[in-house]
Amino acid sequence: MIRVEDIQKHFGALHVLRGITFDVQKAEAIVIIGPSGSGKSTLLRCINLLVEPDSGKVFIDGVHVNRHGIRHEWVRQQVGMVFQSFNLFTHLTAIENVTLGLTRVKGIPHDQAIEKARKLLARVGLAAKENAYPAELSGGQQQRVAIARALAMDPKAMLFDEPTSALDPEYIREVLDVMAALAREGMTMIVVTHEMGFASNVASRILFMDAGKIIEEGTAEDIFQNPKEDRTRSFVSKILR
Amino acid sequence: METAAAFPLRAPPKLVTRLTIVHLVEMILGGILMVFVVLPSIFRFSLVSASFWQIYGRFYVTGLFGTFFYVALTLPLSVVLGFLMGWARVSRIRVFSWPASLYVNVFRGLPPLILVIFASLFGTNLVPQPIMDRFLSGFRRGDIAVGLAAIAIAMHSSAYQAEIFRAGFQSVPKGQQEAAQALGLRPWQGMMHVILPQTFRLSLPPLGNEFAVLIKDTSILAAISGTELVAKSRDLLGILPASGFPIVWIFAVWTVVALTYFVLTYSVTRGLRLLERKFHTPGLESISL
Amino acid sequence: MTNWRKFLRDRWRYFDAALALAVIIGSLVYIYDLLVGSRGLDVAYITRNYPLYLHAVFTNVYATTIAFVVGMALGFSVGWLRTARTVSVAKFAASMRVEKRERQEAPSGSEVTRRLLVVLSLLWYGTKYVVRRIGDGFVEIIRGTPLYVQILFASSFFIVFLPQYASEGILIGIIALAINTGGYQAEIFRAGLQTVHSGQVEAARAIGFSRLKAMRYVILPQALRLIIPPLTNEYIGLFKASTFLFVLGVQSEISYIAQHEGFAGDVFEIFAIVTVIFLAITVTLSFVVQALERRFRIPGLGIEQVKLPRGVRIARVGG
Numbered sequence: 001m002i003r004v005e006d007i008q009k010h011f012g013a014l015h016v017l018r019g020i021t022f023d024v025q026k027a028e029a030i031v032i033i034g035p036s037g038s039g040k041s042t043l044l045r046c047i048n049l050l051v052e053p054d055s056g057k058v059f060i061d062g063v064h065v066n067r068h069g070i071r072h073e074w075v076r077q078q079v080g081m082v083f084q085s086f087n088l089f090t091h092l093t094a095i096e097n098v099t100l101g102l103t104r105v106k107g108i109p110h111d112q113a114i115e116k117a118r119k120l121l122a123r124v125g126l127a128a129k130e131n132a133y134p135a136e137l138s139g140g141q142q143q144r145v146a147i148a149r150a151l152a153m154d155p156k157a158m159l160f161d162e163p164t165s166a167l168d169p170e171y172i173r174e175v176l177d178v179m180a181a182l183a184r185e186g187m188t189m190i191v192v193t194h195e196m197g198f199a200s201n202v203a204s205r206i207l208f209m210d211a212g213k214i215i216e217e218g219t220a221e222d223i224f225q226n227p228k229e230d231r232t233r234s235f236v237s238k239i240l241r
Numbered sequence: 242m243e244t245a246a247a248f249p250l251r252a253p254p255k256l257v258t259r260l261t262i263v264h265l266v267e268m269i270l271g272g273i274l275m276v277f278v279v280l281p282s283i284f285r286f287s288l289v290s291a292s293f294w295q296i297y298g299r300f301y302v303t304g305l306f307g308t309f310f311y312v313a314l315t316l317p318l319s320v321v322l323g324f325l326m327g328w329a330r331v332s333r334i335r336v337f338s339w340p341a342s343l344y345v346n347v348f349r350g351l352p353p354l355i356l357v358i359f360a361s362l363f364g365t366n367l368v369p370q371p372i373m374d375r376f377l378s379g380f381r382r383g384d385i386a387v388g389l390a391a392i393a394i395a396m397h398s399s400a401y402q403a404e405i406f407r408a409g410f411q412s413v414p415k416g417q418q419e420a421a422q423a424l425g426l427r428p429w430q431g432m433m434h435v436i437l438p439q440t441f442r443l444s445l446p447p448l449g450n451e452f453a454v455l456i457k458d459t460s461i462l463a464a465i466s467g468t469e470l471v472a473k474s475r476d477l478l479g480i481l482p483a484s485g486f487p488i489v490w491i492f493a494v495w496t497v498v499a500l501t502y503f504v505l506t507y508s509v510t511r512g513l514r515l516l517e518r519k520f521h522t523p524g525l526e527s528i529s530l
Numbered sequence: 531m532t533n534w535r536k537f538l539r540d541r542w543r544y545f546d547a548a549l550a551l552a553v554i555i556g557s558l559v560y561i562y563d564l565l566v567g568s569r570g571l572d573v574a575y576i577t578r579n580y581p582l583y584l585h586a587v588f589t590n591v592y593a594t595t596i597a598f599v600v601g602m603a604l605g606f607s608v609g610w611l612r613t614a615r616t617v618s619v620a621k622f623a624a625s626m627r628v629e630k631r632e633r634q635e636a637p638s639g640s641e642v643t644r645r646l647l648v649v650l651s652l653l654w655y656g657t658k659y660v661v662r663r664i665g666d667g668f669v670e671i672i673r674g675t676p677l678y679v680q681i682l683f684a685s686s687f688f689i690v691f692l693p694q695y696a697s698e699g700i701l702i703g704i705i706a707l708a709i710n711t712g713g714y715q716a717e718i719f720r721a722g723l724q725t726v727h728s729g730q731v732e733a734a735r736a737i738g739f740s741r742l743k744a745m746r747y748v749i750l751p752q753a754l755r756l757i758i759p760p761l762t763n764e765y766i767g768l769f770k771a772s773t774f775l776f777v778l779g780v781q782s783e784i785s786y787i788a789q790h791e792g793f794a795g796d797v798f799e800i801f802a803i804v805t806v807i808f809l810a811i812t813v814t815l816s817f818v819v820q821a822l823e824r825r826f827r828i829p830g831l832g833i834e835q836v837k838l839p840r841g842v843r844i845a846r847v848g849g
Contacts, residue, residue, distance in 0.1 A: 050419060077425040087420035090413075091438045091522050101424035104434060135523040146420075153424060259620075271667055335543075339550040340557070350812035351805060352770035359801055366564050457676035464678070464777060471678055491686045495679060503674035 001026045001188045002079075002157055007046055007056035009039075009212075016042045017053070018212035024157070027186040031199040033223075034209035035235060040192040041084075043209070044159045047190070048079045061156055077105065080150030084162040086142040088134040094145045095121065095130035098152050105153070120148040124178050140171025144178055157188035164195055196239060200224060208232045268507075276500055286493040293493060296484050297477055304473030305501065311459040311469055312505075314388070315395035319455060320448075322395065323402025330403060331410040341403065348400035353461050356393040361465045364389030387467040391459070398455040405451060409444035410436070442520055449513030453506035460502070474498050565798055575799045583803045587811070590772040593700060597707035597772075598765055604708065605715025611665040612720045614658045622655065665716065672713025681706045681774050699778035711768045718764060722757035723749075762819045766812050 002024040009017040016039045024030050032040050045051040047058055049065065049072045058066045065075045088097050098117035102108045108116070121127050124144040134142050143163055150158060160179065164172045176198050183189055183202045193199065199206055200220035208216045208223060208231075216223065216232045224240065227233045281287055294301075329341035348356070365373070365385060377385055413436050421431030463472035474494050481490055538545070626648065633644065672680070684706035688696045695701060730752065734744035 048423060050423060072422070073425045073427055076423055081420075081423040083416060083420060083423075085414075085416050087414070087416035089417060089420070089435050089439075091435075091442060100434060101426065104430055105425040133523045149424065263619075267663065268670075271663065275667070335546045335550040336553055337550075339547075340554050343554055346813055346816075347809065350809045350816070352773040352808065354773040354776070355801075355804060355808065359805075362797060363565055363801070367561065453674070460676035460678045471676070471682070475682070488690050491690065492683070495683045495686060499671070499675040499679050499683070502676055502679065503671065506674045507670075 001028070001061060002047060002190070003057075003059035004043075004047065005057040005059070007043070007053045007058070009042055009046060009051065009053050016212055017046065020056070020209075020212075020214055022207060022214060022217070024188060024190060026188055028204045029183040029187075029189040029191065029202050030205050030207060031203035032190065032192045032207045032209055033194070033196075033199065033235070033239075034215075038209045039212040040209055041161050044081070044161050044190065044192060047159060048076050048081055050076075050081070073105065077153050078155060079157045079159055080153055080155035081159045082143070082146050082150055082161065082163050084166050086134070086139070086146045086166070088142050088146055088149070090134055093131050093133055094126065094137065097134070097145055098149045101149065101153050117148070117152060120151055121145070123151075124148045125174070138171055139167045140174045143167065143171075143175045147175075147178055147182075151182075157190070158182065160189065160191040160193065162192050162194070164193065194239065196224070208235065210235070272500070272503075276496060280492065280496055284489045284492040285487070286490050286496075288493060288497065293486065293490065296480070297474075297494065297497070300473040300477045301470075301497065303468065304470035307467065307469035307473065308456075308459055308505075311391045311394075311462060311467065312456055315391050315398070315455060315459065316452065318392065319395040319399040319402060322399035324406050326399060326403035327406025327410065330407045345400045345403050348397050349404075351397070353394055353397045353458050354464060356397055357390040357461050357465055360393035361386040361390040364393070383466070387462060387465060390462055390465055390467065394455070394458050394461065398451060398458065401451055401454070402448065405444050405447045406440065408447075409440040412443055413439045442517070442522060445513055445517040445520070449510040449517075452509045452513065456505050456509060457502060470498055470501060571802075572799050576803060579799075580803050583800070583807060587804075587807050589700070590769065590775065591811075593704050593707065593775060594765070594769045594772045597704045598711055598768055600704075600708035601711035601715055601768075602761075604712030605717075606719050608665045608668055608712065608716035609719025609723065611661055612669070612716065613723050614662045622652075669713050669716050672710055673717070677706075677710055677771050677774060678777070680710055681777055684709075685778055699775065703772070703775040703778050707768060707772060707774075710771070711764060714764055714767070715761065718757055718760045722753045722760075725753075725756060759819050759823045762815060762822060766815045766819075769811065769815075770808075 003022075005021050007017050007020045008015075020039075020043055022030075032043070034040055042051055046053045046066075047060075049058070053066060056066075057064055060075065060078050063070070065078075088094075089100065092100060095114065095117050098120055099110070099113040102113035102116060103110055118127065118130065121130055124147055126141055126144055126148070129137060129141060129145075132141075134145070137145065147163075163179065164175050167175065172195070176195060179189070179191070180198070180202050191198075191203070203220055205217060206220055206223045207214050208227075208229075210231050216227060216229045222228075223232065224236055227236055276288060287293070326341045326344055329337035330345065332338045332341075365382070368377070368389070380388075417435050417439070418428075418431050421435045422428065426434065459469060460471045462469055463475065466472060474497075477494060478491060481494070482488060629648075681703065685696070685699075685702050688698075688702050730744075730748050734748040735741070739747065
């Protein structure tokens with residue numbers, strides 16, 4: 001479904017990604033963990049080309065997307081993205097946030113877009129809040145609207161960039177529930193998160209990244225119970241303590 | 242699961258609150274007290290004297306129309322220029338941002354009076370000859386000079402507006418454009434539908450103040466014999482003593498002029514504040530006072 | 531990726547900067563050519579006469595400075611008056627109603643003292659209200675009318691009532707400028723004083739500061755940080771406004787221009803000098819403002835200063 005081959009990325013003198021290669025099968029949920037600054041967010045942004053990799057190839061559904069002739073906008077419709085800081089459009093209500101991409105990118109008529117957006121908002125449990133502005137919603141509700149907004153584009157895969165780390169503890173649950181439901185329904189997902197409970201329950205595989213490289217990959221049991229690498233072990237011991 | 246009924250969560254903000262009405266009433270009462278009681282008793286004039294308005298009326302109307310004309314000329318021009326310059330200043334492309342920042346610093350750094358005098362003396366040299374011949378040949382040279390001076394005022398104001406718009410642009414978080422692009426919107430679509438609406442909302446209140454300043458600045462045109470309110474009122478002073486009015490009636494003239502500008506600027510700032518309240522979005526109210 | 535795309539991507543910053551400089555220099559040269567053209571710049575005139583103009587600008591600087599200091603006293607007083615706490619008529623009436631009901635339910639104390647208290651508090655709030663509204667009115671009038679009109683008003687005042695001083699253009703000018711800047715500074719001081727959160731006083735009192743010490747160590751340091759950059763901006767604005775002294779017949783740079791208006795000879799040179807001097811002063815000062823802002827910025831103080839909407843130079847963000 002998603003394939004990443006030997007991706008390199010520099011920001012000026014900083015070598016952020018040092019040759020990342022991995023595969024994601026259809027309906028898999030991959031969780032990426034790792035210390036901050038290890039390049040996880042940049043990796044996600046390389047997949048939907050918000051950041052263009054310096055070298056290496058990104059394939060989505062078999063299509064090599066980071067080459068000349070492929071429109072970035074098309075790529076971004078294929079993979080939805082959810083941000084750490086929600087990034088809901090402040091001047092639009094919840095439902096307008098969801099319909100904006102439908103009407104402006106997909107060219108769907110307004111009525112149908114509204115209908116679809118209502119269904120999606122209901123799916124994330126926010127049907128009653130469709131006319132609320134982002135500032136009037138709690139963090140958890142905002143993040144769920146952001147998920148609905150990404151789902152509206154009918155993406156083939158979803159990228160989650162630390163979706164719960166900006167949330168108050170009491171709102172984390174509701175967002176994770178929505179994500180787990182998505183995974184159960186067979187959505188292909190790549191999730192960067194520090195929620196180890198989510199990782200062990202939902203992830204089909206876990207990648208551990210450090211200093212721009214994938215150090216280790218395996219099932220939740222492999223990584224959490226008997227990690228092979230020292231760096232993995234020390235990181236896991238810190239967060240599972 | 243919650244129902245899918247569409248209902249507004251909160252009543253839309255009231256456009257006119259009781260407080261604004263109280264303030265307005267206070268303002269009007271205070272103004273009437275000042276203009277019809279306090280000042281007349283100090284300076285011994287009366288603003289309801291028919292013989293005064295008989296002489297001043299024509300000057301006043303001509304001057305007021307002149308002021309309106311210059312405001313109508315400068316205001317739209319300054320907004321367009323200011324917006325473009327503000328946009329250019331936040332651009333990452335230096336071909337846009339550097340000249341824009343030079344423009345802003347020069348026009349903000351020079352006093353409008355100097356700009357006006359400069360424009361009236363040299364402005365015609367800066368207008369390309371074809372435009373002079375094609376569009377301006379029917380005008381008198383003096384009128385062209387004043388018109389160019391008005392444009393100089395618009396440019397002065399546009400430098401300030403550029404800074405307002407720049408602040409507006411900069412207070413829209415980077416994540417907004419990123420999120421727009423992650424949805425598959427093109428950069429220009431993100432600009433149109435996500436960044437610009439927020440910028441405008443953030444810029445409205447300070448723009449109101451700036452418009453008020455611009456209206457007041459058109460009075461500078463009186464220094465180079467533009468036909469507007471201050472100039473016409475000054476003209477009147479020459480014939481006032483000859484018409485049998487004591488010299489303190491000068492203050493009647495200045496009171497009327499001041500009151501007129503006050504009403505103009507006040508209605509503009511309040512009008513824009515109403516507009517802002519109409520477009521009010523929770524979470525989008527940062528740069529305002 | 532093809533080679534030239536890579537080249538453009540890597541070298542774009544330099545290319546862009548070079549292009550930007552070319553645009554700037556090109557348009558400046560173009561404008562210079564339109565204005566001066568084949569006549570050539572009269573360098574001799576500039577080298578001979580620039581001290582004259584420096585002196586004229588010095589007149590502006592000292593008029594501005596005196597007016598600014600006087601205006602600061604005025605502005606602080608008015609601004610402070612405007613922070614007076616008042617109660618709206620409706621709220622006052624409501625509290626009276628509550629008081630009346632309580633009195634009917636549980637009568638206590640004598641009726642006379644109660645009435646007296648009501649009258650006194652009415653007087654107290656009424657006086658505060660009127661004083662505050664007078665301050666508001668002063669600021670609104672200054673901000674709502676053009677400086678030009680204010681100066682003409684002042685000069686008329688001198689002509690009519692103090693004719694012996696009517697020829698002292700610089701005196702009239704300084705007075706008018708001081709009153710003008712007083713109105714604007716009042717707004718700055720009011721905003722500065724009001725924006726320091728009242729919770730700060732509470733916190734300071736809670737750790738044992740006296741009221742005076744809380745002012746000295748908590749309120750003032752915060753208020754000053756907020757006030758200094760907009761005050762500097764106000765100084766720049768006032769300096770620019772001081773060109774209006776010319777209207778009053780003060781020998782300033784513009785009056786030299788006005789004298790030359792008859793013959794176009796060296797007028798451009800005069801403008802060149804004046805422009806350079808003015809830009810040097812205002813641009814330097816505005817860099818000072820930016821430096822001050824950076825120097826004084828405290829993350830999370832809760833106030834962002836919106837630099838340049840003239841008229842209102844402080845803005846509050848959030849709470």
